Each structure stands twice: as C-alpha cells, then as structure tokens.
Amino acid sequence: MKLDGKVVIITGAGRGVGRAISLRFAADGAKVVLAARSEKELNRVAAEIVNKDGIAIAVPTDVTVETQVRDMVARTESELGPVDILVNNAGVMILRPIVETTLDEWHRVMNTNLLGAFLCSRAVLPSMMGRRTGRIINIGSMAGRRGYPEQGVYCASKHGLYGLSKVLAIEGQAYGIRVNVVSPGGALTELSKDLLATRSPSEAAEWMTPEQVAEGVYYIATQDGPGMTDELVLRRFASEPWR
Numbered sequence: 001m002k003l004d005g006k007v008v009i010i011t012g013a014g015r016g017v018g019r020a021i022s023l024r025f026a027a028d029g030a031k032v033v034l035a036a037r038s039e040k041e042l043n044r045v046a047a048e049i050v051n052k053d054g055i056a057i058a059v060p061t062d063v064t065v066e067t068q069v070r071d072m073v074a075r076t077e078s079e080l081g082p083v084d085i086l087v088n089n090a091g092v093m094i095l096r097p098i099v100e101t102t103l104d105e106w107h108r109v110m111n112t113n114l115l116g117a118f119l120c121s122r123a124v125l126p127s128m129m130g131r132r133t134g135r136i137i138n139i140g141s142m143a144g145r146r147g148y149p150e151q152g153v154y155c156a157s158k159h160g161l162y163g164l165s166k167v168l169a170i171e172g173q174a175y176g177i178r179v180n181v182v183s184p185g186g187a188l189t190e191l192s193k194d195l196l197a198t199r200s201p202s203e204a205a206e207w208m209t210p211e212q213v214a215e216g217v218y219y220i221a222t223q224d225g226p227g228m229t230d231e232l233v234l235r236r237f238a239s240e241p242w243r
Contacts, residue, residue: 004029012090014041016189063116142185
C-alpha cells in the first residue's frame with residue numbers, strides 16, 4: 001500500500017475519473033479529500049470509501065472561487081494533516097465552433113479547467129515547500145497536445161494547463177515537489193458524453209473507462225526514486241500511435 005496514510009485532495013471527485021481516482025487511492029490506504037461543487041455526489045463517493053473501511057471527507061468546493069479553495073485546504077490540514085498529493089481533475093467541456101462560442105462559455109471552461117488548477121496548486125504549495133515534499137498531478141487531455149474542431153475553448157484550457165504544469169515543475173523541483181500531467185484521450189465520462197454522441201458505436205466501444213485512467217494516475221502518484229515521468233499519455237489503443 002504505497003499511499004498508506006497519504007493525505008490526498010482530488011478535485012472533481014464526485015463522478016467519472018475523479019470518483020475512480022478517489023476510490024483507487026482510498027483502496028491503497030490514502031486519506032482522501034473529495035472536492036467538487038455537488039455535495040450529493042461527494043457524499044455518495046465518501047460513503048463508498050467509508051463503507052470499505054477507507055478514510056474520506058467530502059468538502060463541497062467551487063475551485064474557481066479563491067476563498068472556497070483556501071477553506072478546503074485549511075479543513076484538510078485541520079482534519080487530516082498536511083497535503084501530500086493534489087490531483088487537479090475538475091473540468092468542464094463544451095462542443096462549439098469558436099465563432100459560436102460565447103464569452104460566458106469561454107470564462108466557464110477556462111476558469112474551471114485552468115484557474116481552478118492554479119488556485120488549488122497555489123494553496124497547497126506553501127506547506128509542500130516548507131516540508132520539501134509533495135506531488136501535484138494535473139489531469140490534462142489529448143486536447144492539450146493537439147487541436148480538435150469544436151473544442152477551441154477546451155483545447156485552449158488544456159494547453160494552458162500544460163504551461164502551468166511546466167512552470168510548477170520547475171519552481172517546485174528545488175523543494176522536492178513533483179509535478180506531473182496525465183493526459184487521457186477517449187474516456188467514458190459525463191464530461192465526454194456530448195463528444196461520444198458524435199462517434200460511431202464501434203469507436204465508442206474502444207474508449208477507456210474511468211477506472212483505467214485512474215490506474216494511470218495511481219502509477220504516477222506512486223512513482224518514486226530518481227526516475228521521473230513528466231507526462232503520462234493514455235491514448236486509446238485503437239487510435240493512431242504517436243500522434
């Protein structure tokens with residue numbers, strides 16, 4: 001149990017990949033803080049973990065609101081201890097050509113996917129720096145590496161997350177802080193349901209499950225020693241290699 005006793009914050013933990021990561025980490029002994037806007041969904045995931053003798057607390061949080069992020073981290077430290085791992089997973093997606101994208105839609109996606117990761121990372125960094133240890137895992141996307149039609153805002157937010165991650169890694173290195181990006185493509189989640197609807201049934205059958213993505217995140221979270229994986233790309237096996 002490589003994560004035994006580790007304090008982990010996971011954003012967007014109420015469903016999909018966030019839920020799967022939370023369950024996987026808790027099964028390995030992590031003390032998990034579940035953060036998202038939906039209290040009902042968080043409580044459901046927390047109950048799943050506690051019913052299996054795990055440790056989890058649900059902390060309803062809007063990651064785009066600075067005061068709520070600060071309060072979430074403060075509650076974590078008060079109830080469970082200093083944060084060892086932060087997983088920035090909260091995200092939203094819209095499918096819209098750029099010419100039809102509204103300013104409100106732009107702000108909603110950018111604030112959740114990029115500003116939220118910035119606020120959460122900034123909130124945990126002082127303690128990590130003081131203890132000279134810690135890990136931040138940002139959930140990216142293939143859309144952060146390439147461009148896709150009707151995903152202009154989403155691609156921009158995930159490309160931005162790459163830039164943020166690179167600087168976090170550089171600034172955190174001297175303090176023993178590891179920063180990683182896990183970039184899945186084609187995962188069966190609520191986030192991707194509109195995109196999935198545009199695909200053929202045969203392609204949809206090739207998409208990854210949230211649990212499969214969570215295994216990749218777990219691998220990164222438990223990687224230690226002199227080796228370092230900056231980015232883990234999880235593509236569908238049926239997709240074109242090395243794109």
